[in-house]
Structure formats: C-alpha cells, structure tokens
Amino acid sequence: MDTPVPTVTTKVSTATRSVRRAPNAPPSRHRADICVVGSGAAGISAALEAARLGRDVLLVDGQPVLGGQAVNSIVGTFCGLFSNGSEPYQLTYGMVGDMLRDLGETGAAYFRRSPHNNIVIYDEVALGRWMENAVREAGITVLLGAVLREVVVENRRVTLLKLATRYGDVEVEAQGFVDATGDAALAWQAGFECQEPADGPVYGTQMVVLENIDEAHLPSREAIPARMREVGEKYGLLRREGLAFVIPGRGIAAMNMTHVETPLEPFAASAKALEGRDQADRAVRFAQTEFPEAFGKSRIRSYGFPGIRQTRWIKGRQQLTSQDVVAGTRFPDAIARTAWPIELHNSGDEHVWQPFGPDHMHYIPFGSLTPAEGDNVVAAGRCIDADNAALSSVRVMGPCMAMGQAAVHALDLAGSGSVHQIDPAALRERVRDNLERRDRPYG
Numbered sequence: 001m002d003t004p005v006p007t008v009t010t011k012v013s014t015a016t017r018s019v020r021r022a023p024n025a026p027p028s029r030h031r032a033d034i035c036v037v038g039s040g041a042a043g044i045s046a047a048l049e050a051a052r053l054g055r056d057v058l059l060v061d062g063q064p065v066l067g068g069q070a071v072n073s074i075v076g077t078f079c080g081l082f083s084n085g086s087e088p089y090q091l092t093y094g095m096v097g098d099m100l101r102d103l104g105e106t107g108a109a110y111f112r113r114s115p116h117n118n119i120v121i122y123d124e125v126a127l128g129r130w131m132e133n134a135v136r137e138a139g140i141t142v143l144l145g146a147v148l149r150e151v152v153v154e155n156r157r158v159t160l161l162k163l164a165t166r167y168g169d170v171e172v173e174a175q176g177f178v179d180a181t182g183d184a185a186l187a188w189q190a191g192f193e194c195q196e197p198a199d200g201p202v203y204g205t206q207m208v209v210l211e212n213i214d215e216a217h218l219p220s221r222e223a224i225p226a227r228m229r230e231v232g233e234k235y236g237l238l239r240r241e242g243l244a245f246v247i248p249g250r251g252i253a254a255m256n257m258t259h260v261e262t263p264l265e266p267f268a269a270s271a272k273a274l275e276g277r278d279q280a281d282r283a284v285r286f287a288q289t290e291f292p293e294a295f296g297k298s299r300i301r302s303y304g305f306p307g308i309r310q311t312r313w314i315k316g317r318q319q320l321t322s323q324d325v326v327a328g329t330r331f332p333d334a335i336a337r338t339a340w341p342i343e344l345h346n347s348g349d350e351h352v353w354q355p356f357g358p359d360h361m362h363y364i365p366f367g368s369l370t371p372a373e374g375d376n377v378v379a380a381g382r383c384i385d386a387d388n389a390a391l392s393s394v395r396v397m398g399p400c401m402a403m404g405q406a407a408v409h410a411l412d413l414a415g416s417g418s419v420h421q422i423d424p425a426a427l428r429e430r431v432r433d434n435l436e437r438r439d440r441p442y443g
C-alpha cells in the first residue's frame with residue numbers, strides 16, 4: 001500500500017516573495033529634540049528626565065538591550081546614592097525616587113547601612129524590566145543594537161549621527177546630544193579631544209551570579225580575600241581579593257572577584273572578554289574548594305557582560321581633580337554630589353580604597369561634562385573629564401544618574417545655542433534637589 005503523501009492544510013501560508021536589497025538604498029532617518037547615546041545609569045536617567053521636560057527623545061544603544069552595565073554587567077549595588085555615616089540621606093533624585101520605591105516594594109532592592117558607606121543592593125533583572133517599562137511609559141523612542149559609526153560636526157555642532165544596526169543603517173538628527181556611552185564614543189567619533197589613563201590600564205571585572213550558596217555558612221567579608229592571598233596562585237587568580245554581594249534569603253550572590261583589562265581595540269577587547277570568563281570560573285572554583293560549606297554546592301547561574309570601569313573620557317572645559325574630591329570643592333557650576341570613596345583598580349591583584357568621613361561630600365562641576373570643542377554635546381556618566389582617581393569616585397551610579405539629568409537640563413537651557421553659554425545659576429536651580437535635598441532612606 002502506498003504511503004499517503006502529507007498535505008499542508010490551507011490554514012498554513014506557504015507563500016513567499018522574492019526580495020533583494022536595493023542598490024544605494026538610503027538609511028532610515030530619525031529626528032529628535034534630544035538624542036541620548038548609551039542606556040546605562042546615566043543615559044536612562046537623561047532620557048527619562050528629557051521626556052519629563054516634554055522633549056522628543058531618542059535613546060540609542062549598541063547592545064540589543066537597555067540598561068548598560070547597571071543591568072547587563074550585574075553590578076548589583078547602587079553606590080554613591082546616599083551620604084556616609086549613621087544618618088544617611090539621599091543625594092540624587094529625578095527617576096531615582098520612583099525606581100527605589102518600585103524596586104523596594106517588590107523586594108528587588110534594599111538599603112544597606114554600613115559604618116562608612118550606605119548602599120542599595122538590587123536585583124539586576126528587576127532593574128532591567130523597570131527601566132524598560134519606564135522608558136516605554138515615557139514615550140521615548142528606542143533604537144537598540146545601533147553602534148555609532150560616524151558623527152558629523154559643523155561649526156562646533158553635532159548635526160548627524162550615522163549608526164549601523166543588524167537591520168541596516170540609520171541616521172539621526174537632533175538639536176542636542178548626550179554622550180552616555182561610558183567610553184566617550186560620541187565625542188571620539190566627533191573628532192573631539194579625549195583622554196585615556198596614562199599609567200596603564202584601569203582594570204574591569206567579570207561579574208557572575210552564583211546560585212545555591214549556603215547563606216548560613218558564609219565566611220566573613222575579610223576571610224575570602226585573606227585566603228585568596230594565601231592560595232590564589234594555585235588557582236591562577238590574577239586578583240587576590242574580592243567580594244560576594246549576597247542577596248539575603250535567596251541563596252544567590254553576585255561575585256566581584258576578577259580583574260580584566262578592558263582595551264578599546266576590538267580584537268583585544270573580545271579576547272579579554274573571554275579571559276574574564278575564565279578568571280571568573282577560577283575564582284568560583286577557589287570559593288567552592290576553600291569554603292565548601294558556603295559555596296560547595298554553588299554553581300554559576302549567569303555571567304554578566306564585561307564590567308568596564310574607566311577607558312576613555314572627554315576633554316572637558318574643566319577637569320575634576322582628586323584634590324577637588326578630597327577637599328569637597330563646591331563649584332559655582334556644581335550639578336551633582338556624592339561621598340563615594342576613591343576606588344582605583346589600576347593594579348591587577350588589588351585595588352585602592354580611600355573612604356571619606358561621615359560629613360564628607362564632593363561635587364561635580366558642569367564644566368567637566370562639556371566637551372570643550374562642541375556646543376550641543378554633553379557627556380554624562382563614566383566618561384566625564386576627571387583625573388584618574390577623581391573619576392573613580394564619581395563614576396558610581398548615584399552621580400551617573402545625576403549627571404544624566406544635568407546634561408539634558410543644560411541642553412534644554414541651551415536650545416539652539418551653546419551649552420557653554422548657559423547661565424550656571426539657571427542650571428543649578430534646575431538640579432537643586434541633587435545638590436540640596438536630604439531625604440532619609442526608605443525601608
């Protein structure tokens with residue numbers, strides 16, 4: 001008997017059409033009032049603030065997902081968001097209030113006091129979804145997976161961005177631009193002068209989330225680095241110190257235990273990304289073997305994107321110096337504040353940690369956000385102009401979010417004019433909460 005020939009039901013479409021890319025097809029074009037490039041802590045905060053001002057906003061990121069390092073590198077802790085000491089107060093506002101309230105209410109963030117620094121630990125998955133929802137609700141246009149290829153500058157103004165996406169090329173026009181790329185990619189492509197660390201690399205870190213840890217048997221905060229220094233060589237560990245940020249009650253921890261270079265040369269960056277994962281595996285093997293009661297049954301649930309601290313930053317109208325940070329200089333054009341320590345990662349095996357007292361506060365001047373050679377570009381986040389040590393104390397997420405807000409207020413005040421000519425008092429008034437307000441922490 002012949003086998004019946006299978007037939008396709010009429011409900012299934014079998015039709016195809018032949019397509020071919022049109023030669024010289026023009027790129028897609030988009031126009032916005034403000035274009036924010038980079039959707040990390042600084043860029044998201046900038047985009048939400050610009051939307052709150054009623055501006056038409058385009059938010060661009062090279063990754064296919066929003067959130068930058070805050071979400072995708074599993075940073076897991078908001079630092080620099082509260083003052084030091086036993087009576088902490090919140091330092092940055094804008095989107096931060098809604099974010100902390102929403103995450104706090106669902107148990108996805110909690111405030112942690114410590115004798116020196118007061119931080120908020122958060123669940124990066126919940127933060128990512130919070131950001132996505134906030135951006136959608138604010139009506140912000142999003143362009144993901146779009147990497148800057150060219151920046152057109154005419155008479156000190158950026159007039160056009162040319163971006164490549166996997167779905168084709170895109171061109172963007174806007175009145176003002178925020179460079180929240182972390183690596184000053186917009187300023188760099190515009191041909192503006194930039195800066196890099198002169199004394200060797202600032203190391204990044206490959207973060208991992210470890211699950212199935214036994215919280216009841218966790219070693220002390222000091223025990224892990226002490227043991228790493230004793231036996232690290234046996235495991236091939238480059239970094240001989242590290243931290244496990246435990247999310248209480250959930251048996252998971254974010255492990256910050258590696259040091260990896262983060263070069264900007266494409267092949268070297270790719271090779272280092274793989275090296276970072278290998279280092280993370282070694283650090284976890286160390287934890288499992290040396291602290292078996294706590295980590296013996298643990299396993300890696302996820303690897304973050306490479307964690308990149310400091311690579312390249314703008315040459316601004318003013319440089320924030322480590323002397324300013326230590327002295328707490330209050331600049332006439334201050335736009336943000338923080339009390340986070342100087343935290344330098346420029347040696348492979350350890351880092352420098354210089355904390356400040358309970359009453360310390362340092363400030364970020366608007367001049368350090370403004371590329372000297374451009375009139376309608378403002379940097380925000382970890383690519384502003386600061387010396388190596390000063391940058392290490394202001395690139396944490398609290399001040400990054402404050403910088404994003406200041407950047408769009410400056411562009412809003414400048415309109416079709418120059419951000420170098422806005423009235424500092426008017427800008428200060430716009431960001432007053434981030435300089436003066438002192439709310440107590442929630443929870």
Ligand SMILES: Cc1cc2nc3c(=O)[nH]c(=O)nc-3n(C[C@H](O)[C@H](O)[C@H](O)COP(=O)(O)OP(=O)(O)OC[C@H]3O[C@@H](n4cnc5c(N)ncnc54)[C@H](O)[C@@H]3O)c2cc1C
Binds near residue numbers: 067076395
């Ligand atoms: C391992 C590690 C641990 C840290 N721990 C803490 C901590 O506990 N608490 C804390 O507050 N801070 C911490 N920091 C610092 C902090 O996380 C970062 O400095 C901060 O998140 C930087 O935010 P950002 O918005 O400036 O940049 P990023 O988060 O780096 O965002 C930049 C965005 O720009 C996009 N981009 C870059 N180039 C291009 C391009 N050419 N075209 C298009 N898009 C582009 C990127 O895809 C990215 O999404 C840590 C950093 C690291 C690396």
